[in-house]
Amino acid sequence: MHIYANPKRFLSLARWLMPLCFASGLVLALGAVMWGLFVVPPDRLMGETVRILFIHVPAAWLGMGGWAGIAISSAALLIWKHPLAALSARAIAVPGLVFTIVCLLTGSIWGRPTWGTWWVWDGRLTSMLVLAFLYVGYIALAQAGAREGVSPRVAAIFGMVGAVNIPIINRSVVWWNSLHQPPSITAGKSAIEATFLVPLLVAVVGFTLLFAGIVLMRMRALIAEAQIEARLKRRALDAEPAHGGAGAAMGPA
Amino acid sequence: MYENLAQWDYVIAAYAVGLVALGALLAASYANMRRAEKRREEIKRR
Numbered sequence: 001m002h003i004y005a006n007p008k009r010f011l012s013l014a015r016w017l018m019p020l021c022f023a024s025g026l027v028l029a030l031g032a033v034m035w036g037l038f039v040v041p042p043d044r045l046m047g048e049t050v051r052i053l054f055i056h057v058p059a060a061w062l063g064m065g066g067w068a069g070i071a072i073s074s075a076a077l078l079i080w081k082h083p084l085a086a087l088s089a090r091a092i093a094v095p096g097l098v099f100t101i102v103c104l105l106t107g108s109i110w111g112r113p114t115w116g117t118w119w120v121w122d123g124r125l126t127s128m129l130v131l132a133f134l135y136v137g138y139i140a141l142a143q144a145g146a147r148e149g150v151s152p153r154v155a156a157i158f159g160m161v162g163a164v165n166i167p168i169i170n171r172s173v174v175w176w177n178s179l180h181q182p183p184s185i186t187a188g189k190s191a192i193e194a195t196f197l198v199p200l201l202v203a204v205v206g207f208t209l210l211f212a213g214i215v216l217m218r219m220r221a222l223i224a225e226a227q228i229e230a231r232l233k234r235r236a237l238d239a240e241p242a243h244g245g246a247g248a249a250m251g252p253a
Numbered sequence: 254m255y256e257n258l259a260q261w262d263y264v265i266a267a268y269a270v271g272l273v274a275l276g277a278l279l280a281a282s283y284a285n286m287r288r289a290e291k292r293r294e295e296i297k298r299r
Binding site: 217220 | 259260261263264266267268270271272274275278279282283285286288289290292293296297
């Protein structure tokens with residue numbers, strides 16, 4: 001991991017990895033979406049609405065996975081002072097928020113015909129909404145930190161504390177009575193039939209690769225912005241002694 | 254039949270939300286990256 005602490009080395013990796021993630025993710029995600037829309041048969045209980053799961057489940061996974069990424073990057077920043085860790089956490093935050101909102105909206109759209117309601121204040125839905133608010137808080141804190149020159153450690157501590165919500169989301173359907181179904185996929189077991197499980201896994205892999213491609217794009221942008229700022233600061237510092245010298249020379253005259 | 258059609262309305266709405274959000278995120282991230290890297294090259298050349 002420390003090999004990529006050097007931005008130049010990281011950029012040389014990101015330049016070929018980003019298009020690879022993007023292209024393979026696009027093929028897999030679009031393939032899974034088409035598979036889910038046109039090939040998979042309607043479910044015995046859910047009917048046609050089962051197709052919503054091919055968008056909803058990857059979005060939920062990436063909403064939670066995104067925050068896990070922020071927590072890992074935050075730990076890398078706090079423990080090893082990894083120079084790219086703060087940038088990677090900032091790069092993950094916006095895509096994580098977008099996927100969390102997509103999860104909430106598609107879940108709500110699925111809930112209306114299936115449960116007869118758009119929203120219920122149960123453990124799973126509420127903890128997922130809390131995750132969206134945590135993302136908003138993290139983005140505001142990280143942006144304010146970058147603008148005002150506040151240490152990125154503040155946002156990193158928030159990122160690590162917020163990670164407590166991830167196991168709560170995961171276990172919410174076990175701990176509390178919920179309209180949401182219990183976990184369908186656990187370690188080594190699946191309650192989902194292979195007809196639905198295979199395209200669902202393809203969708204999860206495809207959207208995860210797209211997410212990785214987006215994070216790499218955002219990291220490249222943040223690195224470029226940091227390099228611009230550093231270069232402008234260096235130029236301003238180089239120009240300063242010349243002005244000072246001229247002023248000093250002119251003073252006594 | 255009507256029930257079946259109504260279910261498809263929800264499916265289309267969910268896919269539209271997901272794909273539009275993903276498309277907008279991709280386009281914004283790509284444009285942001287290109288703009289930042291272009292500006293860095295311009296400043297380097299100056």
